[in-house]
Amino acid sequence: MTPPAxxxxxxxxxxxxxxxxxxxxGQGIAxxxxxxxxxxxxxxxxxERDAAATLDGIRAAGHEPLHxxxxxxxxxxxxxxxxxxxxxxxxxxxxxxNAGIFREALVESMTVEDWDRVIAVNLRSVxxxxxxxxxxxxxRSDGRIITIASQLGQIGGAGAAHYAASKAGVIGxxxxxxxxxxxxGVLVNAIAPGPIETPLLAGETEAWRxxxxxxxxxxxxxxxxxxxxxxxxxxxxxxxxxxxxxxGPNGGDVML
Numbered sequence: 001m002t003p004p005a006x007x008x009x010x011x012x013x014x015x016x017x018x019x020x021x022x023x024x025x026g027q028g029i030a031x032x033x034x035x036x037x038x039x040x041x042x043x044x045x046x047x048e049r050d051a052a053a054t055l056d057g058i059r060a061a062g063h064e065p066l067h068x069x070x071x072x073x074x075x076x077x078x079x080x081x082x083x084x085x086x087x088x089x090x091x092x093x094x095x096x097x098n099a100g101i102f103r104e105a106l107v108e109s110m111t112v113e114d115w116d117r118v119i120a121v122n123l124r125s126v127x128x129x130x131x132x133x134x135x136x137x138x139x140r141s142d143g144r145i146i147t148i149a150s151q152l153g154q155i156g157g158a159g160a161a162h163y164a165a166s167k168a169g170v171i172g173x174x175x176x177x178x179x180x181x182x183x184x185g186v187l188v189n190a191i192a193p194g195p196i197e198t199p200l201l202a203g204e205t206e207a208w209r210x211x212x213x214x215x216x217x218x219x220x221x222x223x224x225x226x227x228x229x230x231x232x233x234x235x236x237x238x239x240x241x242x243x244x245x246x247x248g249p250n251g252g253d254v255m256l
Contacts, residue, residue, distance in 0.1 A: 014038040015089045017085050019096065021043060028225060041088070044067075097130065101122065105159065119165070123166040147170050148190070152164040153171050159208065193249050196221060
């Protein structure tokens with residue numbers, strides 16, 4: 001793994017909440033935010049033991065994290081999560097909607113249950129978490145909402161129609177919300193990574209991985225640390241003129 005860049009205090013005094021933060025991209029973002037000076041709320045379906053690497057990384061950066069175990073596709077759980085974060089820190093300045101799942105299935109054989117679960121975790125959760133934390137951002141005319149989409153939401157993916165549809169929905173939600181709230185001080189953007197070496201990718205079949213790898217102009221899968229700097233940019237002062245954008249660290253899978 002490439003060593004992280006030296007911290008510059010880009011998020012000093014900020015409070016960030018990252019969903020799906022126990023591993024993968026969410027873990028990388030949560031720890032990077034702490035290293036840049038933010039207090040971090042770690043939200044995941046995983047308990048504290050499974051989120052230990054993230055929590056320890058935040059503590060190593062000099063911050064005591066708040067861990068909230070929650071299913072972010074459940075409205076009541078999200079309201080409780082938001083209440084716990086606001087009780088602890090008083091506000092949330094940066095919301096990172098990262099939680100997501102990937103399942104393989106052709107449309108012809110896809111179950112309704114699989115479709116509903118992927119849409120619930122990947123798209124419904126973004127709406128629920130955003131709705132729960134947006135009002136306090138608007139009250140202060142200050143906030144950042146960053147959602148992890150996917151390049152498959154831009155180009156589609158055979159065997160992943162539910163996933164691609166959920167991520168395309170995320171991109172549409174990002175653009176729509178940005179039009180609603182950017183003039184009121186809340187900046188909303190998305191990141192659409194290509195395939196990144198995470199537990200999510202490791203769980204896919206070798207056939208899927210081989211096919212996808214052959215499609216990438218760069219010839220390799222990405223690394224978490226190649227996505228994290230984009231999330232830091234969008235959360236920091238340097239991201240102040242990004243509105244409704246979908247940034248793509250994707251290895252050339254999508255070229256705009």
